[in-house]
Structures are given as structure tokens and as C-alpha cells.
Amino acid sequence: MTKISKLEIILNRRAGNGESLRIWKTIKHFLKQNNIDFQIHTTQKNGDGIRIAKELADNLEPNAKILVLGGDGTLNQSVNGVKNSKNPNTPLAYIPAGSGNDFSRGIKLHHVKPLILLQNILSMKTPRPIDIGKAIFPEQTKYFVNNIGIGLDANTVYTTNHSKRKDFLNKMKLGTLAYVSSLVKVIKEQEAFPLTVTTDGSIKKFDQAYIVSATNHPYFGGGVAIDPLATPFDDKLDLVVVNKITGMTFIKLFSKLLTNGSHLQDENVWHTQAKSFTLSSLHDEYGQMDGEELTPQEFEINFEVSSHPFWLPVEK
Numbered sequence: 326m327t328k329i330s331k332l333e334i335i336l337n338r339r340a341g342n343g344e345s346l347r348i349w350k351t352i353k354h355f356l357k358q359n360n361i362d363f364q365i366h367t368t369q370k371n372g373d374g375i376r377i378a379k380e381l382a383d384n385l386e387p388n389a390k391i392l393v394l395g396g397d398g399t400l401n402q403s404v405n406g407v408k409n410s411k412n413p414n415t416p417l418a419y420i421p422a423g424s425g426n427d428f429s430r431g432i433k434l435h436h437v438k439p440l441i442l443l444q445n446i447l448s449m450k451t452p453r454p455i456d457i458g459k460a461i462f463p464e465q466t467k468y469f470v471n472n473i474g475i476g477l478d479a480n481t482v483y484t485t486n487h488s489k490r491k492d493f494l495n496k497m498k499l500g501t502l503a504y505v506s507s508l509v510k511v512i513k514e515q516e517a518f519p520l521t522v523t524t525d526g527s528i529k530k531f532d533q534a535y536i537v538s539a540t541n542h543p544y545f546g547g548g549v550a551i552d553p554l555a556t557p558f559d560d561k562l563d564l565v566v567v568n569k570i571t572g573m574t575f576i577k578l579f580s581k582l583l584t585n586g587s588h589l590q591d592e593n594v595w596h597t598q599a600k601s602f603t604l605s606s607l608h609d610e611y612g613q614m615d616g617e618e619l620t621p622q623e624f625e626i627n628f629e630v631s632s633h634p635f636w637l638p639v640e641k
């Protein structure tokens with residue numbers, strides 16, 4: 326079935342509150358039964374995914390494939406590790422095993438069973454290019470697979486990650502509810518902030534920005550479609566800016582967001598698609614990248630669409 330010599334597996338055992346370990350047991354059984362050579366590389370802490378992926382990409386045997394088993398955070402780290410290696414175009418295979426799994430939802434892989442996906446990955450001869458985002462900060466460059474958010478969305482990620490309810494609700498397979506319940510909590514706390522967007526030479530200023538999402542595909546927060554028009558196959562990034570609104574106006578907008586995606590047409594929402602744009606906010610704000618917290622800071626980010634080859638059976 327397979328022409329590969331070896332699978333180098335990056336495993337985050339903590340991803341998905343144990344879901345990754347359950348999937349790993351099934352996969353290990355399959356690999357052993359089919360005499361497929363593999364080596365497991367387990368992350369122990371934040372940042373290990375970057376280091377391991379870089380080392381693997383630096384030294385990968387011909388015909389070996391790197392397989393990432395974890396959530397969006399582990400995939401983000403693996404992409405960044407590979408991009409910083411001597412072989413930045415080393416393809417990555419991915420089996421989603423996190424709690425949010427927004428990347429797999431965004432590329433429409435969400436309902437594929439892990440063993441079916443594994444067999445597809447093993448039989449692929451050519452990797453598929455999928456858009457990713459490149460964020461150039463003043464002192465470093467980061468790649469993201471889902472989105473970078475500033476403001477309410479990021480504050481919500483921070484609050485969810487620090488909430489005891491997250492583990493409980495994830496165990497109940499209610500990860501989206503954990504996100505939404507944190508969102509309800511931070512709606513009152515999050516203040517509006519000034520934002521400048523530069524795209525294609527034109528400047529747009531917002532005095533009352535509240536949710537800012539530079540996104541590669543529709544989803545954040547474990548399935549909330551902040552940008553139903555975004556696709557990771559158009560060689561563009563999307564940007565959504567929502568102005569601070571309160572009361573019934575917010576509730577109406579929020580229900581559009583959660584139901585039919587018509588929030589993009591709302592007068593309080595601004596949306597664009599471009600190959601590159603710059604965001605600048607001279608105001609300390611929460612930030613998130615692929616569901617992981619960024620240190621609260623004044624943001625000055627140049628965004629560019631980029632691409633990475635993936636061993637993933639996806640179509641445009």
C-alpha cells in the first residue's frame with residue numbers, strides 16, 4: 326500500500342484532552358499490523374513542536390513523511406519548525422486530534438476518520454499546497470494555519486485557556502461551548518481600541534475596533550465561522566474587523582455570526598481579502614495565533630499569504 330520508508334510522528338499527548346492518545350493507539354496498532362516503520366517524537370511542553378519539526382526537516386530521509394498528531398497549536402508549531410529548517414518546503418501530514426481542530430474544519434477534512442485519513446496520507450505521491458498565513462512582527466516572523474486575532478477573540482482564547490470549564494466541556498465534546506461561554510464573560514471587559522489597516526496602498530482607520538481577525542479560512546474558537554467567505558485555496562488572506570457595539574445591536578450581530586454568517590454584511594463589520602496587508606494598533610491588546618496566546622502588546626504586523634505542501638487529501 327505504501328511506498329514510504331518511514332513515518333516520523335510528532336505527537337502531543339495532551340491535545341484534545343486525551344483524544345490524541347486514543348487516536349495514537351489506533352494508529353500505532355495499524356502501523357504495526359502493516360509493518361510500517363515509524364518513530365514517535367512526543368512533545369513535552371510548549372515549543373517542543375517547533376524544535377522537533379525543525380530537527381526532522383533538517384535530517385529527513387528520502388521517502389520518509391512527517392506526520393503531526395495533535396491540535397491546531399501543535400500543527401502551528403510544526404509548520405513554524407519546518408519553515409525555519411534547512412528544508413522549509415518539507416511537506417507535513419496531519420491527523421487532527423485537538424479540541425478545536427479549526428484547521429481540519431477549514432480545509433474540509435473534519436469528518437474523515439483517523440485511520441482512513443492515515444491510509445490516504447500513506448498512499449499520496451504528491452503533497453497538496455494549502456495557503457497558510459505569514460505574520461511579520463517587528464522582531465520575528467511567524468506562520469499560522471488558522472488566524473491571528475486581536476481584541477475580543479484573543480481575549481476569549483486567553484480566558485478559555487485559563488478556564489477550568491475548558492477541560493470539563495472538552496471532555497463532554499463541547500469545546501465550542503467553552504469558547505462561547507468565555508466569550509459571554511469577556512464581552513463586557515473588552516474595550517474598543519484604535520486600529521489602522523493598510524492594504525494595496527490605501528489606509529483605513531478604525532477608532533472603535535473590537536474584534537480583529539486575519540484569517541486563512543472561516544473558523545476560529547472551535548468552529549465559529551468568523552469569515553464564511555475565507556478559503557485556504559485562494560492565495561489570499563481575509564481580514565474581518567468588527568467595531569465595538571453593545572446591547573441589542575451586539576446580540577443581533579452575534580446571532581448572525583452563530584447562525585447564517587450574514588454578519589459580514591452588517592454595517593458594523595468590515596471585511597477584505599488580499600495577498601498582503603498591515604495591521605497597526607498602538608494599544609496593548611490580547612492577541613491569539615491559532616488558538617495560542619500571544620503576549621499582550623501593541624501590534625504592528627505585516628501579513629502575507631504563504632503556502633505549504635501538506636500530505637492531506639483535500640480538494641479546492
Ligand SMILES: Nc1ncnc2c1ncn2[C@@H]1O[C@H](COP(=O)(O)OP(=O)(O)OP(=O)(O)O)[C@@H](O)[C@H]1O
Nearest residue numbers: 340341368369371395396397398399423424425426
Ligand atoms: N506534553 C505536553 N504537556 C502540556 N502541554 C503540551 C505538551 N505538548 C505540547 N503542549 C502544548 O499544548 C498546547 C495545546 O496543543 P494543541 O493546540 O495541539 O491541542 P488542543 O488545544 O487540544 O487543540 P486545538 O488547538 O485544536 O483546540 C500547545 O501550546 C502545545 O505547545
